[in-house]
Amino acid sequence: MFHRESGIFKTSYGADMALYPLPVAKTAVIAIAAGVVLLPIVLLSVAPPLVANYYLSIINLIFIAIVGALGLNILVGYTGQISIGHAAFMSVGAYTAANLAVKFGLPFWITLPAGGLMAALIGAIVGIPSLRIKGLYLAIATLAGQLIIEWTINHVPAISGGAQASIEVPKPSLFGYEFKTQGQLYFFLLFFVVLAIVATLNLVRSRIGRAFIAIRDQDIAAEIIGISIFRYKLMAFAISSFYAGVTGVLYTYYLGIANYEQFQIGVSIDYLAMIIIGGLGSVLGSILGAIFVTLLPIAITWIVEGIGSMLFEMQQIQHVVSNARVITFGLLIIVFLILEPEGLNRLWRNIRSYFRVWPFSY
Amino acid sequence: MSKMASRRAITTLLAAGALLAGTPALAQKEIVVGMQTDRVGPTQNVGTVMATAFHDYVALINAKGGVEGYKIRVVEVDNEYKVPPGVEGYERQKKEGAVSVALYGTPIVAAVTQRLMEDKIPGTSPGFGTAAGADGKRYPYSFPIAASYWSQGAMGVKFAKDKLGGSLKGKKIAYLMYDNPAGKEPLPILEDLAKSEGFELKIFAVPAPGVEMGAQVLDIAQRYRADFVIAHLFGRSPSVSIKEFKRVGFPLSKVIAFVWGSAEADIDAAGGFGVAEGYYTMQFAGVGTDYAVHKDIAAMYKAQGREPSKEMASTVYYNRGVVWAAMHVVAMRNAIKAKGGAMPTGEDVKKGFESITAKDLESLGGVAPPLAITPEDHEGGGWVQVFQAKGGKLVKATEWEQAYRDVLKKHLDAESKKAGG
Numbered sequence: 052m053f054h055r056e057s058g059i060f061k062t063s064y065g066a067d068m069a070l071y072p073l074p075v076a077k078t079a080v081i082a083i084a085a086g087v088v089l090l091p092i093v094l095l096s097v098a099p100p101l102v103a104n105y106y107l108s109i110i111n112l113i114f115i116a117i118v119g120a121l122g123l124n125i126l127v128g129y130t131g132q133i134s135i136g137h138a139a140f141m142s143v144g145a146y147t148a149a150n151l152a153v154k155f156g157l158p159f160w161i162t163l164p165a166g167g168l169m170a171a172l173i174g175a176i177v178g179i180p181s182l183r184i185k186g187l188y189l190a191i192a193t194l195a196g197q198l199i200i201e202w203t204i205n206h207v208p209a210i211s212g213g214a215q216a217s218i219e220v221p222k223p224s225l226f227g228y229e230f231k232t233q234g235q236l237y238f239f240l241l242f243f244v245v246l247a248i249v250a251t252l253n254l255v256r257s258r259i260g261r262a263f264i265a266i267r268d269q270d271i272a273a274e275i276i277g278i279s280i281f282r283y284k285l286m287a288f289a290i291s292s293f294y295a296g297v298t299g300v301l302y303t304y305y306l307g308i309a310n311y312e313q314f315q316i317g318v319s320i321d322y323l324a325m326i327i328i329g330g331l332g333s334v335l336g337s338i339l340g341a342i343f344v345t346l347l348p349i350a351i352t353w354i355v356e357g358i359g360s361m362l363f364e365m366q367q368i369q370h371v372v373s374n375a376r377v378i379t380f381g382l383l384i385i386v387f388l389i390l391e392p393e394g395l396n397r398l399w400r401n402i403r404s405y406f407r408v409w410p411f412s413y
Numbered sequence: 414m415s416k417m418a419s420r421r422a423i424t425t426l427l428a429a430g431a432l433l434a435g436t437p438a439l440a441q442k443e444i445v446v447g448m449q450t451d452r453v454g455p456t457q458n459v460g461t462v463m464a465t466a467f468h469d470y471v472a473l474i475n476a477k478g479g480v481e482g483y484k485i486r487v488v489e490v491d492n493e494y495k496v497p498p499g500v501e502g503y504e505r506q507k508k509e510g511a512v513s514v515a516l517y518g519t520p521i522v523a524a525v526t527q528r529l530m531e532d533k534i535p536g537t538s539p540g541f542g543t544a545a546g547a548d549g550k551r552y553p554y555s556f557p558i559a560a561s562y563w564s565q566g567a568m569g570v571k572f573a574k575d576k577l578g579g580s581l582k583g584k585k586i587a588y589l590m591y592d593n594p595a596g597k598e599p600l601p602i603l604e605d606l607a608k609s610e611g612f613e614l615k616i617f618a619v620p621a622p623g624v625e626m627g628a629q630v631l632d633i634a635q636r637y638r639a640d641f642v643i644a645h646l647f648g649r650s651p652s653v654s655i656k657e658f659k660r661v662g663f664p665l666s667k668v669i670a671f672v673w674g675s676a677e678a679d680i681d682a683a684g685g686f687g688v689a690e691g692y693y694t695m696q697f698a699g700v701g702t703d704y705a706v707h708k709d710i711a712a713m714y715k716a717q718g719r720e721p722s723k724e725m726a727s728t729v730y731y732n733r734g735v736v737w738a739a740m741h742v743v744a745m746r747n748a749i750k751a752k753g754g755a756m757p758t759g760e761d762v763k764k765g766f767e768s769i770t771a772k773d774l775e776s777l778g779g780v781a782p783p784l785a786i787t788p789e790d791h792e793g794g795g796w797v798q799v800f801q802a803k804g805g806k807l808v809k810a811t812e813w814e815q816a817y818r819d820v821l822k823k824h825l826d827a828e829s830k831k832a833g834g
Binding site: 101102104105108109112116205211215216217219222231232233306307308310311312313317345348349365366369370372373374376377 | 452453461464468471472487489491495496497498500501504505507508510519520523524525526527528531543545592593594598832
């Protein structure tokens with residue numbers, strides 16, 4: 052875990068950009084991969100099925116959030132373009148996939164990329180204002196995108212599938228094997244999470260990723276050194292929306308339904324919270340943020356209920372539990388951001404660099 | 414490195430969670446029901462009251478010795494009207510051994526509908542979810558157990574017909590709706606009835622968040638000159654509509670509201686009963702505290718030396734919560750009886766729900782509709798009672814009634830066919 056080079060010996064750009072800075076990292080990654088794959092099997096063998104399924108269901112929700120947070124971080128964290136329309140792009144992906152799956156009976160391995168591509172297209176269109184405006188103004192423009200997409204889904208029955216704006220989809224299946232239980236869905240989602248993480252890691256160290264970062268740091272300077280702002284800003288919106296679309300599709304398959312109320316403005320804010328808490332412009336930050344925002348309310352509830360039920364009848368303190376959760380959640384976000392404004396990712400790095408020289412810190 | 418870190422974080426948190434959650438204490442004979450609500454989210458004014466009522470009724474049953482010897486344990490989850498906590502909460506309730514779940518919030522109901530079928534756990538959703546959920550053949554484990562928006566729309570038309578002298582020929586009815594899927598849901602029914610009853614239907618949509626509807630109300634009152642208004646609004650908007658109708662001088666006795674625009678809180682927010690005098694509201698549970706069950710709950714509190722919960726004053730939502738809990742209790746009782754006293758499974762409780770009749774709910778004293786749930790009809794007949802704001806409180810304007818069941822049946826069948834059922 053704490054393996055580190057003893058100095059900087061890189062002599063080529065290739066070495067500097069390598070995904071694995073040291074050969075030992077490969078072994079570590081393989082070990083993690085094995086752990087992740089074995090986790091549900093171990094969980095199911097040590098815990099009763101209902102309990103194991105409960106924990107798997109939480110991990111599954113985190114998996115879905117990770118894909119969405121990665122996508123938003125590419126746009127906001129790496130390219131520096133603010134977007135409050137992330138949930139709307141998810142709904143584009145969700146309804147595209149749901150319609151394809153129901154009307155044409157297509158399997159998930161077609162509907163999933165199709166949902167992503169459709170979201171990318173719409174995302175690129177919503178991103179056009181970013182060519183002229185920045186910061187808060189762009190935020191408002193993307194907010195308009197969110198509301199327009201919500202309105203369209205609400206008012207076009209061909210998209211929404213009728214007045215209820217819900218489309219039920221069958222569970223995903225591959226060669227006749229159906230992903231139904233939480234354990235099966237775990238592996239289904241895991242595949243796409245790994246794909247998203249690997250893709251993002253590679254994207255940000257590529258020519259495109261560096262162009263994004265250049266635009267974020269100083270767009271005029273970036274243009275002067277020959278980066279096409281037009282192309283890369285729209286590309287950032289498209290790639291980010293592709294992730295969002297895939298998130299929407301995964302959500303749809305996980306729940307078995309695409310529903311209008313799952314992708315409203317509040318969800319966009321939740322995802323912004325994830326990447327800000329996790330750390331802007333970092334893959335690990337997106338993951339930590341997704342885990343933090345999804346898991347923290349659950350953990351607080353466990354703790355408060357656990358302590359409360361020792362002292363009181365449960366129904367007398369339900370209201371206290373709910374309010375304690377919201378207050379603690381808010382407080383912890385403030386505490387973490389004061390402690391480290393650059394997010395959990397930076398906090399983790401600080402801890403790591405402390406132990407790197409420990410106990411000889413001077 | 415990043416993957417390594419994330420994996421570590423997940424496993425550490427999981428381990429911590431496993432320690433904290435622990436295993437629930439084992440009581441000798443206990444039956445578990447899951448209940449979701451919203452105490453801190455956008456609909457907290459509804460959720461808090463309904464949840465309190467749910468707990469109160471279950472406490473009453475437990476105080477009387479439980480249901481068929483089983484003590485009922487409620488596992489409450491506050492989902493804040495959000496999908497991820499709702500899904501996580503459902504799994505937690507399942508883990509705790511819930512044999513039925515009371516679901517809260519339309520998107521959450523949609524999100525767990527398939528899970529209910531896979532896990533064979535019946536879930537109730539009074540006032541939430543879609544009208545198609547009433548189709549027990551298509552959704553065997555979904556139980557709306559209260560009048561759907563379709564039934565309410567039909568009832569609105571029937572009520573207008575009664576008030577306008579028994580015929581709607583050539584009359585003008587305005588449908589004032591919140592512009593979202595739930596608001597639009599009754600449209601097929603209303604349009605169908607407009608044809609068969611020969612009235613003119615005009616739709617006035619109010620965009621979210623529904624606090625600005627001066628133009629629509631003025632249009633209804635002065636340009637369109639509607640003979641009757643059916644209003645289907647949520648959140649703050651019902652109170653705004655009452656205020657606006659009052660302002661333009663449209664008689665509120667020509668307005669009937671759907672169930673989510675019908676609470677004391679909506680009338681209070683509009684400026685009190687003085688402003689809302691005459692306003693008609695639809696209810697799927699009785700209003701007021703003059704029912705047997707309220708006396709029982711008050712007596713229970715007194716016996717424990719406590720004051721009744723203050724939520725009881727909000728009788729519209731409180732009574733809905735009581736009826737909601739009562740349905741779960743009756744279903745569990747039916748299931749335990751059918752199993753000869755053995756612990757029922759979710760499947761048994763589903764059958765328990767499907768054998769609920771009006772007689773089972775009589776002990777509540779008329780607060781519940783005289784419904785009958787069958788394997789085909791999980792709505793229980795779409796019973797609605799209309800109350801009117803009169804002299805400072807909501808007064809009964811009709812008995813429990815049903816409207817246009819044949820039309821609704823036709824639409825349900827069409828929906829089911831469209832879905833390939």
